[in-house]
Amino acid sequence: MKRRDVFKNGAVAASIIPIVGCASDDAGLAGERASDNWLQLSKGERGLPDRKETVHYDVAVLGGGIAGICAAVSAARNGAKTVLVQDRPVLGGNASSEMRVHLNGVTHLRPDNKAERETGIIEELLLHNRFNNKQESWPVWDHLLYDFVISEPNLELMLNTQATEAVMNGNTIVVAKCWQLTTETEITIKAKQFIDCSGDGLLAATAGAFYRTGREGKKEFGEKYAPDEPDGWQMGATLLMHSEDMGEPMPFTAPSWAIPYDAEKSNPKRKFNGFHNGLWWMEVGSDGDIIAEQEIIRDKLMAYSYGVWDYIKNSGQIPGAENHALTWVQSLPGKRESRRFIGDYILKEGDLLNHKHFEDAVGYGGWSLDEHCWGGIENLEDPPSYFHYHFHKVYEIPYRSLYSKNIANLSFAGRNISQTHIALSSSRLMATCATMGLAVGTGAAMCVQRKCNPRDIATHHINELQEQLLRDDAFIPHRPAHDPKDLARKADLIAASATVSGDPKLLTDGVSRDFEGVEHGWESHGLPAEVIMEWEEPVKLSKVEIKCDTNVKRNIMMRKDSKVSFNFWNDVPTELLKSLDVEARINGKWVKVGSNDDNRRRLIKFDFDQVRASGVRINLKETYGAKNAKLFEVRCYAS
Known part of the structure; x- marks a missing residue:
């Protein structure tokens, strides 16, 4: 809204x-x-x-988790009138204050455990939080997500609203019937493109989209980490807890409905390190209809969780627990898996392990193959997760896995995309899902503009989609940008002031980060510094777009432990540019056309009235702490 x-x-x-x-x-x-x-x-x-209302949009996004936010914002920014429908009072999904899961993605590539952080809209969100939530409050994070969404001029937000049914015309969704609990209002949403980012995918299911649940057997896709035969098991949901040291002994008596924790039967990998921030392995899965069983699962989780806390407090086996008291207990289980919808391509284990290159790649991942124990806490004998494989480099996610095989105007982003159970064990991470959201939102806007559907984008316009994603600060591995409209690529001279590393000519090589040991940027020797681009013949110019350094090799998501280390940072990245301006050389004279002394984004845009210029000069003044400034890309456009 x-x-x-x-x-x-x-x-x-x-x-x-x-x-x-x-x-x-x-x-x-x-x-x-x-x-x-x-x-x-x-x-x-x-x-x-x-209490009935009918509304019209170009793009309807169902589900306000991180993937849904990225999808909705990207669709709106690319010109589509968009609505974001969320069935909770807050945005963020598993990352919200209701569940408080760390917003991980490519967080720890081996062997050095460095990140390969996702950029684009998810980067904007994380920076927005670092600037405005230094106290690292989860409820404040909720409201920063709200602020981010409602500040987008082409985007409407409906909270406490669920899409319950799709109305079809053949294989096309024409209407999403929705119910807003708080206002007892039936809302009919008519849209041209629908994106289901809700996780469970109720709208997509009622549309008749093909989907599956459970685990594939080894033979179907040749997956070595799959079970010998297919079965119904889906990874469980978790309830987290938080406790604080109160400085004095805090007694605890378990409620009558708590299920005692049997430590003697438990696998030794069920550890209690950091118990005060919750134990992710307190989960319950299902080999049946995990959605229909959700309330039963929630009740079980409450009973198991309080039983585990009783063990922590009263067994005498957990050092430091005596003075701890619960200060927060999750009430809405955080889900990992349910429906997986079928697209034109099913992403599978081998694609990830072999780092398959896709011509239609639009996203990427790199979290370990992290398949949680079947049965969860009801299967204590097994380890809580089977960490099948730890990635040394990122894998690609194809656009063909992000739209429905049989429903023409339906896309997906998140854990419900077209993939196997084993592939899901890695790709389900929220920052990875954010790359999917950015892709399908941009793709949906293109569908509206071109009066086509996602399969047409995959077949005929994938290059245009990838180029727009790269311009919007997405990263697509092994796919450099080569936008023919970018005037910077046609500059006759690119030079810079004193240099510590890199070459200013790398600012137009199409890769907006250092990647796999190859340098793709330029770093100044101290500040102030400048970068100059010149054309032999003057060009029409009205936009300059710059991608600066935020150290994507270090994580900046909010954590419960506010961790600071070689690969985690709990503040604004010191490398981020704070102050800069842009000049254009017009009729032989340098004229300032833009300035920003309070920059808070990696992608910095300057828009100004069109001029004829023979050169552009970027003056770099100050970072948020680093002594040098580093740039990865400069683009220039006529309009």
Whole structure:
């Protein structure tokens, strides 16, 4: 919801309609409205509440987790009128204050455990948090996500709203029927493109999209880490806890419904290190309908969690637990797996392990193959996770895995994409899902512009999609940018002031980070510093776009332990440029066309009235602490 519409959006307002007769067929999700006997005292009238609304958008994104946020924002920024529908009161999904899961992705590539951090919209979100949430509060993080979304001018937000049913015209979704719990409103969303980022994928399922659940057997895709035969097991959901040292002994008595933890039967890999921040292995899975069983699973998790806490507090086996007391217990289980929808390509174990190159690559991952124990805490004998494989470099994710095989205008991002159970064990990480969201949101906007569907983008326009993603600060491994509209690539001279490393000519090589040991940027020797681009013949110029350094080899997500180490940082990256300006040489004179003394983004954009310029000069003034400034890309455009 836009800021200006907070108090007048129809989805959150109710009106009264005078009773003129009984409409016996006016039943909806709230029940039979003809029997609603409402006396509105301020008007002295009896009537029926009018709580039905129809709205129109270009793109509808279902699910407001990290993938959904990235999909919605990218669609809106690329010109599509977009709505983001979230069934909770907060955004963020598993990363929200309701669940507080670290926003991991390519967090620890072996052998040095360095990151290969995801950029684009997810980078903006993490930096937004580092600037505005130094206290690292989870509820504040929720509201920063809210701020980020509602500040986007082409994007509307519906919270506490779930898409419950797709209305079809052949193999095309024309309507998503939604229910907003807080306002008892039935909302009909008509859109041209639909993106299901909800995890469970209810809208996609009701549309008739092909999907599967459970584990594939070894033979189907030749997966060595799959079970011998297919079965129904899906990775479990978790309830986390948080405790604090209160400085004095804090007694604990387990509730009557707690299930005692049997330490003697437990695998030794079920460890209690950092117990005060929760134990991810307190989970329950399913070999059946994990969605239908969700309330049962939640009740079990509550019982198991309090049983584990009873063991921590009262067994005498956990050092330091005596003075700890619970300060927060998760109530909504954080899910890992349910429906996996079928696209034109099913991503599988071998694609990840062999680092298969896809011509339609749009995202990437690199978390370990981390298949959690079947049964979860109900299978204590096995280790909590089978860390099958630790990646040394990233793998690619193809666009063909991000849209439906049989529903024409339906895309996915998140854990519900077209992949096997084993592939999911790595790709389910939220920052990895963010790369998918950025891709499908951009793709959906292209579909609207070109009046086509995602398969057409994959078949005929994948180069344009990749180019737009790269311009928007996505990273696609082994796919450098070569935008023909970028005037910087046509510059006759690229030079810079004193240099510590790199070459200023690398600023147009199409790769916006140092990657796999190869340098792709230029670093100044001290500050201030400058980069100059010149053309023999003047060019029309109205945009300069710069990608600066934020040290993507170091993680900046919020953690419960506020960790600072060689690969974690809990503040604004010191390498980020804070102050710079841009000049254009017009008729032989340098004229300032843009400045920014409070930069907070890796992708820095300057838009100005078009000029004819024979050169551009970027003056780098200050970082957030680093003594040198480093750039990875400079682009220039006429419009």
